[in-house]
Amino acid sequence: MIKPKNPAPAAKPLTQDGERLSKQVAHLMRCSRREAEQYIEGGWVSVNGKVVEEPMARVSDQTVVVDPHASLMALTDVTLLLHKPPGYETMAMPGEANKRVKPAHQLLLVAKHWAQDASGVRLLKHHFAKLSACVPLETAASGLVVFTQDWRVLRKLTEDAAILEQELVVEVAGEVAPEVLQRLNAGLSSDGQPLPPVKVSINSTSSTSTRLRFALKGAHPGLIAYLCERVGLRIQGIKRQRVGRVALAGLPEGQWRYLHEGERF
Secondary structure, eight states, rough: OOOOOSSOOOOOOOSSEEEEEHHHHHHHHHHHHHHHHHHHTHHHHHHHTEOOOHHHHHSSSSSSEEOTTTOGGOOOEEEEEEOOTEEEESSSOGGGGGSSOGGGGGOGGGGGBOTOOOOOOOGGGGGGGOOEEOOOOOOTTTEEEEEEEEHHOOOOOOOHHTEEEEEEEEEEEEEHHHHHHHHHHHHETTTEEEEEOOEEEEEOOOOSSEEEEEEEEEEOHHHHHHHHHHTOOOEEEEEEEEEEEEEEEETTOOOOEEOOOOOOO
């Protein structure tokens, strides 16, 4: 522990002077500068009692403490699961935001972390850096969207995209006749070419609408809308419930959670 030189009022946690926090941590832990940066980025270092995650922060006479339970083993890449509301672009990056484009990425905020997230992952600032959106979803649709730092997850969702099953619930106006379901499941074609096969079943019905369950392999933006139009169904909403074996479950709209350690796509 580096203690203040005198009992004067505590200095501000971060200053423009002094030396880099990573240098002091390297001295405290008798480790390399890179390892010190990892301790800091891992949320294990506090300055005057407040956790600081920026290795470049400068300190002078502040109290720097490294958590006794600090471990570099916990610094792993993460995957975030977002329940995207309608109107947000799945694949757009925050820098592309304008009046017409609302990147779903901008919803990945500390304040929108699901309070009931059972992953046990410690939320850190660096979890929001270098995230890649993996599986496209129509802007007008809602549902499960995946962002990851993990190259293994990105490769899985990219290389296996054609065989990875997705499940979506599509709400359409009115009732759906058995022959319409039969046409959808039998397969349709466009310009003489067969369209990707889908499995469609009735999820639930009400007096004014029907919810259909669509299961299909691969990402085919616009396919469901086209199929519904071909058989005379008017879509009222689309929600993606599952990608591979990972489901939306109870995640509220507009919030996100971590992919659990035991979850696999």
